[in-house]
Amino acid sequence: MGRVAGVDLPDLAQLDWITVQNPAGQSALPLISDLGAGESEVLMLALETPGATVILDDLLARRVAESLNLRLTGTLGLLLDAKQAGLISQVRPLLDQLQTLRFRLSPVTYQAMLKLADEL
Numbered sequence: 001m002g003r004v005a006g007v008d009l010p011d012l013a014q015l016d017w018i019t020v021q022n023p024a025g026q027s028a029l030p031l032i033s034d035l036g037a038g039e040s041e042v043l044m045l046a047l048e049t050p051g052a053t054v055i056l057d058d059l060l061a062r063r064v065a066e067s068l069n070l071r072l073t074g075t076l077g078l079l080l081d082a083k084q085a086g087l088i089s090q091v092r093p094l095l096d097q098l099q100t101l102r103f104r105l106s107p108v109t110y111q112a113m114l115k116l117a118d119e120l
Helices: 037-048 059-067 075-084 092-100 107-116
Strands: 053-055 071-073
Touching: 037 053, 037 059, 059 071, 071 075, 075 092, 075 107, 092 107
Parallel strands: 053 071
Antiparallel strands: none
């Protein structure tokens, strides 16, 4: 996904409100072979950062985060939070864009998101 799939993404190094951080230590998480490298690093970093919220959409990664008692949200939760905070005016166009990028979103979930965002 991302740039490899031809998606136009910003260069994170150019965004002054983002700090890219790698986990300092090693953990047993890489032993969970079904987790991708990104999910493993997110979980390791969260374990090193008290009070962190992990942003994960992968079901296995979410289950691991829950088993580690980490605070958790996903892409859809971020969209709702962003609308509630006034950072975006609508979630619908972003949901449509996610679907164009092959983000799996069932019709039921799509409608539920629009209802939660007061866009129905």
